[in-house]
């Protein structure tokens with residue numbers, strides 16, 4: 001039988017940015033054991049996708065070249081591996097496919113049953129794909145580190161979300177507001193109304209002196225910061241934190257790890273926590289349900305056909321998305 005072929009986006013070395021992406025025709029992957037094969041309807045990009053291409057996780061990621069980027073995929077199951085129990089051909093799903101495998105920027109992609117969840121008709125493929133890594137990254141630090149209970153119980157906490165207009169930030173603001181929180185958010189001037197509409201109680205323009213200082217207009221001190229921006233030093237955060245305030249850094253670099261170690265060694269009550277998401281199926285299910293119930297919305301910045309994936313890539317590198325960037329085969 002002739003091998004089935006598909007269109008995909010690959011790169012075969014570090015660097016190169018959008019121009020390093022190649023359009024290729026390659027065999028459709030096979031769903032092994034506990035994997036499902038999806039006909040991809042939408043994939044969403046995350047900054048880590050192009051950072052891997054830049055070599056930020058060299059030599060661990062990619063595990064090998066050529067590499068098809070893309071971890072957040074929504075689509076329809078067209079084949080199931082022999083050990084798959086919970087899904088069948090024709091099911092609409094959303095999945096996270098780990099970075100070491102990638103594979104999302106293609107017409108077909110495999111995903112592990114462990115990180116695949118059903119997608120109800122009320123949640124579009126683009127909305128679901130937009131939710132995956134960004135949603136999980138917003139959810140985990142809020143609930144597991146900041147201790148916000150999303151059923152609205154628990155003591156009130158003051159939360160700061162930086163880069164609240166971005167893929168992670170716009171979801172973090174909405175999730176934080178499901179809890180008993182007062183949310184301060186930062187974004188650019190053009191997005192202030194947008195971020196307020198997500199539920200933020202006060203919004204700072206990061207290009208003003210008050211915004212750059214992260215100073216709450218109502219004088220609050222933050223119990224936790226979901227830090228989605230980059231380049232803000234500890235010395236800026238420190239005076240704005242409550243006694244036991246934590247900065248949860250989603251893009252930790254060397255200085256974050258140094259601050260983390262120093263704060264631990266000196267038994268500081270205020271802490272910096274370098275954070276890397278651990279995607280969990282139950283959390284993705286929960287987020288999909290929130291979208292279905294109309295309690296969380298994923299905002300799409302822009303949509304690109306797979307044939308223009310390099311434009312989507314460039315848009316993500318540019319760093320000015322409002323919400324999520326989607327690629328559709």
Ligand SMILES: NC(=O)c1ccc[n+]([C@@H]2O[C@H](COP(=O)([O-])OP(=O)(O)OC[C@H]3O[C@@H](n4cnc5c(N)ncnc54)[C@H](OP(=O)(O)O)[C@@H]3O)[C@@H](O)[C@H]2O)c1
Pocket residue numbers: 046047048133134137162163164165166167168169186187188189191206228229230249250251275276277278316319320321322323
């Ligand atoms: N640790 C993890 O597991 C994990 C997982 C996912 C993402 N991340 C990281 O989290 C970061 C955010 O990801 P993302 O997908 O949300 O990025 P994104 O969508 O590309 O963020 C873009 C947005 O950030 C805003 N922004 C940029 N700098 C800002 C600043 N200093 N203050 C306020 N707003 C600012 C931009 O606003 P303007 O256009 O107005 O400048 C834009 O709306 C990235 O570094 C990503 O790699 C980490």
